[in-house]
Amino acid sequence: MRRCLKSSALKSFWCALPIALAVGASPPAGAETTGSYLAGLHRHELLGSMIPANGDQNPYAIFVAPVSSGAIKAGDVLVDNFNARSNDQGTGTTIMDYNPATKQASLFASIPAKLDGCPGGVGLSTAMAMLKSGWIIVGSAPSTDGTTKTLGQGCLIVLDSNGKVAGTITGPEIRDPWGNMAVIENGDAASLFVSNVGFGIGAPGQAPVRQATVLRLDLKIPDGKPPVVTRRTVIGSGFAAQPDASVFLIGPTGLALSGDGTLYVSDAIGNRVVAIGEAATRTDSAGTGREVSAGGMLKRPLAMAFAPNGDLLVINALNGQVVEMDPKSGTQRGAQWIDSDAAQNPPGSGDLFGIAMAPDGKGFYYVEDDANTLMLAE
Amino acid sequence: MTSRRGFLGGAGAAAGALAALGAPSMAHANAMPFFGPHQSGIATPQQSHVFFAVFDLTTDRRDDLIGVMRDWTLASALLQAGLPVDHFGHDPAEPDSGEAIGLNPARLTLTFGFGPELFTYQGKDRYGLAARRPAALVDLPVFPGDQLQADKTGGALMVQACADDPQVAFHAVRQLARIADGAVTLNWTQAGYSSAAPNGGTPRNLMGFKDGTMNPNTADPKAMAASVWVGPEGPAWMQGGSYMVARRIRIALQHWDQMKVAFQEQVVGRHKRSGAPLGKTSEFAPLELDATDADGNPVIPANAHVRLGAPAVNDGVEILRRSFSYSEGVSFTAERWPPWRQAMEYNAGLLFICYQKDPRGGFIRIFGPMSRLDALNQFTTHEGSGIFACPPGAAKGGYIGQALFDAA
Secondary structure, eight states: OOOSBOOSSSSSOBOOOSOOOOTTOOOOTTOSOOSOSGGGOOOEEEEEEOOOTTOOEEEEEEEEOSSOBTTBOTTOEEEEEEEOTTOOBTOOOEEEEEETTTTEEEEEEEOOSSOTTSTTOOOEEEEEEEOTTSOEEEEEOOOSSSSGGGOOOOEEEEEOTTSOEEEEEOSTTOSSBOSOOEEEEETTEEEEEEEEOOTTOOSTTOOOEEEEEEEEEEEEOOTTSOOEEEEEEEEEEEEEEEEETTTEEESOOOEEEOTTSOEEEEETTTTEEEEETTTTTOOSOOTTOEEEEESTTOSSEEEEEEOTTSOEEEEESSSSEEEEEOTTTOOEEEEEESOOOTTSSSTTTTTOOOEEEOTTSSOEEEEETTTTEEEEEO | OOOOOSHHHHHHHHHHHHHHHTSGGGOOTTOOOOOSSSOTTSSSOOOSEEEEEEEEEOOOOHHHHHHHHHHHHHHHHHHHTTOOOTTOSSOTTSOOOOTTTTOOOTTOEEEEEEOHHHHOBTTBOTTSOGGGOOTTSOOOOOOTTOOOOGGGBOOSEEEEEEESSHHHHHHHHHHHHHHTBTTEEEEEEEEEEOOOOTTOOOOBOTTSSBOOTTOOOTTOHHHHHHHTSOOTTSOGGGTTOEEEEEEEEEEOHHHHHTSOHHHHHHHHSBOTTTOOBTTOSSTTSOOOTTOBOTTSOBSSOTTOHHHHHOGGGTTTOOOEEOOEEEEEEEEEEEOSSTTOOEEEEEEEEEEEEEEESOTTTTHHHHHHHHHHHOGGGGGEEEEEEEEEEEOOOOOTTOOTTHHHHHHO
């Protein structure tokens, strides 16, 4: 194991322990995983700035385009910004498009800051997905002063593949869509999974409120027309959420759907990952689900993604690490410093948010909010 | 209002004093020549102090503006020689303020620049100069992270007073302001200092790193012509001049002071003590930007300050940096990066000053990517800004900017 070698990639050290085995954490016998995914990753490449010409910053969501459509090429990396030029959280309105072939980032969408059908305005969150039909759906958890004191209800915004707003999705079940989306697609139907964290949230200083939900939206996608919501089902509820003077909101953030239909949810305040079974089909709420793993290397877990080996990769908020865990057993296999920016303490704290696997499975994309950049670990 | 300064009254006496300047006995060893093909204070070896002042004009009369430049030219020649400027001003009973009496000139240089507001102010062409505004004197774009304050930004007339004695530098600006009273008003000022080691070498900024290693050689006319002096590509009245971009950059020093040196070196891309590029031992060792470690990660990080400023990644562009540090009390500050420190913090940082033949291919070219990617941005906030066309130097009998007014 190498430790804290001088980095080359970023501004600090990669505590190059690509894998830091947790105390007492060895892969369980019979686990599907055959080895650590993170252990094979060594390079951390700065792909580009996610700041568009209008000065938006604080990149949150990452989604890799599944198809070519309109202005988007398959494999492009879409990244949205949560802050406007003012650096006020909950005011960002732009989505960037990074093309891995050209290595260029360009503005994909600039959404009006005030949008009919999106109560409270626009502040693009980590909830973003692109459907194979070309539609992009992105969440808004808006504020007007950068704090939850002015938190609006928000909405889901539907964009066409040229970045034009095609509609909004709102309603009593939707309250500040927040975490990274999980998606199931089946021809002209789709299901979106999104966490809603704004219920009962007031100004910073408030104690945690256990009203956050995980919502499944079943969609019908008429040929050439925007998706239509056919059913709304709260499949998870009672998650804790809390306003925060520094990081705006803390609540359930990461959603990752496994092949067996289990939806994994990162419960940031509970510092754990939970599982909701039969997520695609259930018609009731599983409450806060079944606890899969808690504490250990998790430090306020955020966005999540499945690695090719079946492990869950979980982004930490309170340090610059991504944690690898076996979703079946909950065993935390290890963690890697992907942002060891020592300007924060611990290094990288507050810098990470979104994650998305590269299509070839050889690495993953992540954002660094300290530098407003898109990165690739491989 | 009328802005009649004592220009006419002072001119005769000043001319006499100027004539005397030619006598060897009058030339002080620490006096920098004022007249010449280029303004002083650009290629001049950097002094230890600056008093930077930006003025707005309160007159709409072109003749008043010309009078100011004539007065300032004559007065500056005297000030740089270490002489008082008693004969300028409204009232003979209000002479030179006197705090430089008995002080040597301390290598004082006075450098003048014209801001965009000189050419057009609130849409109005006050002096018939709008058509003469050089294409290179662009309005600076808004850069990511800018938190520019109106009382530290812009302006019509810039005076950069540099000297090895802060009192001499401030004195000079005070005299120029006094002389032009009624025609100009102070917009913003910034005092600063730059302390080089006794044995010379590249001075260090408040972050403790050498700042200016990759500057063009000011003693090499070819290097200066290539990157600093305006050539035939510019308007005739600017040839031999240069464009200044000034930025008041607050630095979160308390935050920086908590950082390990090794981390600071990754941010800057140089070793702190030697100034050498990471992995090297000599300050002037070439940057090997393609060097990687065993994992393929760059030795000089992708967002290291020195990489982003390197000519190799900026189409070969070089600018002449001539910056000064400042520190002036404390104020409540909310940093804009994780961990979002909020505390009483030093009002301190860098008065970044650079000269180039065209800001579009100079500062703007370099700082565009830097404003987006530089790891140093976590500690810096640009609070003030200005861009100025600094005309060539004046010949004796002429005045700074004369070719502009003669042409317009």
